[in-house]
Amino acid sequence: MDSPPAHALEIARRWFQDYLTRSHQHIGRSGPVCPFVEPAIKAGTLETRVWPVAPDIDTGGLVEIVHRMTETFDTMAWQGRNRTLHALVVVLPGLADDRLPLLDQAHARMKTELAHRGLMLGQFHAACDERAARNREFMVSRSPVPMLALRHMAFHDVMFLHTDPGWFAAYRARYGARYRTGSVPDPLFAELFAEAQRTWGEEQDKGDQ
Incomplete structure (x- = not known):
């Protein structure tokens, strides 16, 4: 317009x-x-x-x-x-x-x-x-x-960053600790993070070592 x-x-x-x-x-x-x-x-x-x-x-x-x-x-x-x-x-x-x-x-x-x-x-x-x-x-x-x-x-941005390894790596670097401690207010966030971790996390964990 x-x-x-x-x-x-x-x-x-x-x-x-x-x-x-x-x-x-x-x-x-x-x-x-x-x-x-x-x-x-x-x-x-x-x-x-x-x-x-x-x-x-x-x-x-x-x-x-x-x-x-x-x-x-x-x-x-x-x-x-x-x-x-x-x-x-x-x-x-x-x-x-x-x-x-x-x-x-x-x-x-x-x-x-x-x-x-x-x-x-x-x-x-x-x-x-x-x-x-x-x-x-x-x-x-x-x-x-x-x-x-x-x-x-923000923490809720896992909804927009879980489908790509680069995006997820950036998100996990900032908020991954909260998932490890179970401090997640919305089950959908936990579900999406776990899905992305299964898809991209193993490769990223190797890179972090």
């Missing part, structure tokens, strides 16, 4: 309030679509910016935007001390509809690198095919304006 910058920002913020902070019948659990958005808004740690892009930007250009986001995220003076609520959202007005899938390509290209830095990147746009972790039929990341979101990796 090609929206003027100020209008795109208003659309994004309305989407946060009307969608992300509310429950949804298809999300597969109780609570809001994104449990962190409303607390981050209240804490003043949801930083939303508008970075207009050229309609003909390519995947490489979007990857450069992700690098710019990472630099911005790392150097920001965050108000709150709760790192899990620190989030940078960049709205990208000007991105042509036929180029929306390039956001998915940029996300895929950067995910492993960012995971090893302890960061999570999300892409949102009107044609996004990302599915809810607890309901694979629900395309949870469809938004009225294209945007990227960057935040610190």
